[in-house]
Amino acid sequence: MTIHIDETYLTRQLKTLLSIPSPTGYTDEIVHYCSGELERLGLQPELTRRGAIRAIRQGSRRQGARAMVSHLDTLGAQVKAVNENGRLELVPIGHWSARFAEGARVTIFSGTGSFRGTILPLKASGHTFNEEVDTLPVGWPHVELRIDAVTASRAETLSLGIDIGDIVAVDPSPEFLENGFINSRHLDDKAGVAITLAAIEALERAGAVTPVDTHWLFTIAEEVGVGASSILTHDVASMLTIDNGTTAPGQNSSEFGVTIAMADQSGPFDYHLTKKLVDLCRSEGIPFQKDIFRYYRSDSASAIEAGHDVRTALATFGIDASHGYERIHASALTAVARLVATFAISRVEITRDAREISGVEGFTHQPTEEASNPPPADPA
Template sequence: MSPNTDYLLSCLERLLAIPSPSGFTDQVVHFVGEELARLNIPFELTRRGAIRATVAGRQRSPDRALVAHLDTLGAQVKRLKDNGRLEVVPVGHWNARFAEGCRASLFAGKRRYRGSLLPLKASGHTFGNANDSQEASWQNLELRVDVPGGDRQALVNAGIHIGDFIAIDPQTEVDRESGFINSRHLDDKAGVAVLLTVAKALVEDQVALPVDLHLLFTITEEVGSGASSVLHQDVAEMVSIDNGTTAPGQNSSEYGVTVAMADQTGPFDYHLTHHLLQLCQAHGIAHQRDIFRFYRSDSASAIEAGNDLRTALVCFGIDASHYYERIHLDALCCLTQLLWHYALSEPLFADDNKLLTQRPDFPHMP
């Protein structure tokens, strides 16, 4: 299986250009819906916009799912200030240090304003060394919105309200020669691009899948609820696609596939995780294993919502996660290959199509 890198990168760049902080995801949902319709893949939407698409297999159950999330980090207006600037609060979990200096878009009703996130003491010419000693916190940040007037009334006149969404510019750079991709929000739009590339290949090559494969696109992963409400109850296996942190003390890499063995919520399913590792070995896909201590994914929210299914997490290595991130095309290609082979593989256990089973049919560990 040779990934269509032109489609993958085109899809990624278009996704990154669409603002989609958690709670403000309708437009990116429409984009993915249009792509699925173009590929003739049937799908349906939850009330809030999570997508559940299906590529039919020879049998319906025990079916499986691949999931990536469309939502990103962002911010909201907390208060209109007398100096004509805006106090903000984060959407999702990210450090205020990573927000300082960002250019951003503010969505106020049908208007879109531009602005910059700045520390309260931004001018070295005014505050001297005090701007170096100021603590990085959301209370010490404000959005300098590009609206004439310079006072609170100017903001009111512009139609800006508490709760308006703020989307951070991605600042995307794709170097096709080196393979490096730098941008904000690669978590998890790179995973979405991989999932769409897999879907396109499965449809165009007209491969026969052993069981139904559901493609899930969630919209609230960054705020914790993720795949809690988009699953069919008969899904037996679910593989999440997300980022793996390439940082000191971690074993993730910007190359190959990173297979997560556990995150802060505990170990992933033993059998499904080792099935993915075996597929990597059988098909010569570069890979490594890792465990994440300060990390959760769509898999965690699915389990916590009461779904009884096997979960796993496969990752593209990402440097400086939740900041100005960097990944490599090699990891995206390897992920695409792995998910292709996973979709074509037989279900782990035929009895997984049952909600409850008898002890003789329950699997053993080696």
């Protein structure tokens, strides 16, 4: 069965998701939106206390379920101090460079309401500081947030209701080009959420039957390392994470097709699950490449570190300038969505995984035989 992805739906969802600020710690509104869309698609979302979402699409069997996970939270910042000049010192939410914060338009969420502002270097005016603008070091101690409100002192800023700990959301500034390129902040991982919703929409539209239950998971704290640590149930045997791949010099990722991660900083992904994804790409004609990410972790890592004994894999859409002003291509989003949907309906091959603990019978093997090495052809 071939699953058709509605690219218009995928793009529309991505635009909507990008319009909802959701830095880690401030995700309630995007949780409401995503839950509503899941209900519209016919699923019943369940929420943890803090708002991670689980929506189970029933299959032919409950045990040995598959999970598909993407994360709703994004990078952002938090007010560290209110300076004497009325401007704000910041610390990052998640791991990203202040180099990409300089010049960003933002929203500050205070206890009294939201305020707009701009993150600027401490020495922002060339007319005042001349070449010191270019020699100022890069880093969070060297930027400040200028608030678009009448304030020139710490007391005036505090009187507005802005205080230490307030969350700062960075504008995504998206641009969707006719040639398929998409430029925006926070494509990590709102593009992954859009992919997930598009895969669900395609399965529902096709009335597809899956061999086991599919747990569609949306986490809310991946950018700070928590991710899927507390959303999995004991029924889940394998988990596919949908997130960004790091397209950059020295990497094999691409902005086109699926990039299947073989390992990240937490170690190799499951041999058999990863091989299955590769085989599905080949059999379905989905363009793909493999890569290894040295300075990268995802929802898969948080699940394993929390003690969940599940097979994990990572399918990514290649992003240029990850955790900065990012760029992807729409064709990659469609390719990943096709793989996610195809995996959902594919046959379960390791049936013993339906039980958490069992004997050695049916346990997997990995190839160890020496590969054949045909002799070179005779020269012409």
